[in-house]
Amino acid sequence: MSVKIKKVLFFSAVITLMVACASKKASIGQTPEEKSKMETHSAQSAAVQQLIFVQKVSDNQVYVKNIVGNMSFNLQTAGKDITVPGSVHMRKDEVIRLQLFMPFLGSEVGRLEFTPDYVLIINRIHKEYVKADYNQLVFLSDNGLSFYSLQALFWNQLLLPGKQSISESDLKSFNAQLTASGENVPITLQSNNMKYLWETDRNSGRINETTVTYTSAAHGSSILNWTYSDFRSVGTKFFPAKQVFHFSTNTKAMPKTRISISMNSINTDAGWDTHSPISEKYKQVEVKDVISKILSM
Numbered sequence: 084m085s086v087k088i089k090k091v092l093f094f095s096a097v098i099t100l101m102v103a104c105a106s107k108k109a110s111i112g113q114t115p116e117e118k119s120k121m122e123t124h125s126a127q128s129a130a131v132q133q134l135i136f137v138q139k140v141s142d143n144q145v146y147v148k149n150i151v152g153n154m155s156f157n158l159q160t161a162g163k164d165i166t167v168p169g170s171v172h173m174r175k176d177e178v179i180r181l182q183l184f185m186p187f188l189g190s191e192v193g194r195l196e197f198t199p200d201y202v203l204i205i206n207r208i209h210k211e212y213v214k215a216d217y218n219q220l221v222f223l224s225d226n227g228l229s230f231y232s233l234q235a236l237f238w239n240q241l242l243l244p245g246k247q248s249i250s251e252s253d254l255k256s257f258n259a260q261l262t263a264s265g266e267n268v269p270i271t272l273q274s275n276n277m278k279y280l281w282e283t284d285r286n287s288g289r290i291n292e293t294t295v296t297y298t299s300a301a302h303g304s305s306i307l308n309w310t311y312s313d314f315r316s317v318g319t320k321f322f323p324a325k326q327v328f329h330f331s332t333n334t335k336a337m338p339k340t341r342i343s344i345s346m347n348s349i350n351t352d353a354g355w356d357t358h359s360p361i362s363e364k365y366k367q368v369e370v371k372d373v374i375s376k377i378l379s380m
Contacts, residue, residue, distance in 0.1 A: 133259040139288035144240045145320040149353050152346040160340040178357045199230045215370045227277050244274045305332035315349050
């Protein structure tokens with residue numbers, strides 16, 4: 084073999100070896116330091132993508148002060164299935180009011196009102212009422228349900244326990260599972276005994292379902308599931324005209340309950356009073372009777 088050919092073969096071997104080494108390096112990866120940097124960058128990128136998506140979900144909330152409309156109200160619990168007409172009046176950070184009317188006659192038979200300070204239930208039929216703070220209502224306090232958490236549920240928003248509203252810096256508290264399969268992206272939050280799960284539309288970021296799970300050695304466990312549908316335009320945003328919530332617990336504090344609210348229309352009327360006056364002819368009943376009073380309405 085000539086020297087020239089040997090040189091050609093030698094350089095060919097060197098080139099082949101270099102290519103093989105380069106390919107091997109690319110396939111195997113980087114040095115431990117380089118690999119650590121890449122993993123850190125990847126984690127940071129994933130965290131940024133999660134934050135962007137949670138921000139998208141948060142930005143879907145309506146920014147009006149009032150939500151008002153007529154509704155069809157359905158209650159299923161303890162063997163009862165009751166459907167009556169009613170109305171919804173909500174003023175942000177002030178009140179959530181559900182009024183129930185007598186079918187065909189239109190007169191009010193009951194009123195359920197949540198404010199930041201108290202819960203009010205008025206039974207027009209028996210001329211009785213219950214007015215109590217959240218600590219007095221065991222089925223609310225034991226399950227971590229304050230006015231602001233209920234408001235977030237009714238208004239189709241994310242929530243942080245103990246906070247009136249969510250700031251931009253709070254968004255990092257939520258975990259968006261962007262790698263989940265399907266049309267929904269689950270967003271989760273763990274807070275002490277409470278676990279929150281929001282099923283959100285992958286494209287729009289709209290909240291379709293919320294599940295709140297409470298677990299306690301002292302009070303047992305309970306699940307509140309809240310679904311949203313029939314979204315209607317309210318300004319530049321959308322609000323769910325239909326909301327269905329299920330509540331179940333492994334204790335005897337409250338029977339398994341399903342409530343459905345179907346609003347016929349949604350407006351932002353501000354011409355109504357947030358305070359519900361109570362007639363002197365009405366009798367205040369004990370807090371322990373609150374469940375039976377709701378079922379008797």
